[in-house]
Amino acid sequence: MTKEEVKEQFGFNPETIGIRYRGWWIVEQIETKQKTLDVQYGDLCIKSRDGAGNPIDLSAERYGHYLGSIEDGFDTTYRYYFYRKINNEE
DSSP states (O other): OOHHHHHHHHSSOGGGSSTTEEEEEEOOSOOHHHHTTTOOTTOEEEEESOOTTSOOOGGGGGSSEEEEEEEOSSOTTOEEEEEEOSSTTO
């Protein structure tokens, strides 16, 4: 999926999320911690360095269908923000 497709389907530019943005992808594999947020295949995941005492991007919850965020289980300096498509009928 391209960044333009993400903007259209999720309603925002994924590169604007996270104080220390690192990347984004569409969820193809669901990990145990993600189940607590009801993450599903096709959701958007945005990776940032907002974990382990670093400030969290509080504005992240204002975009699209925000599911929540979790810290990385191995390296807690990373945080993952999750979103569902605006129109999830596909």
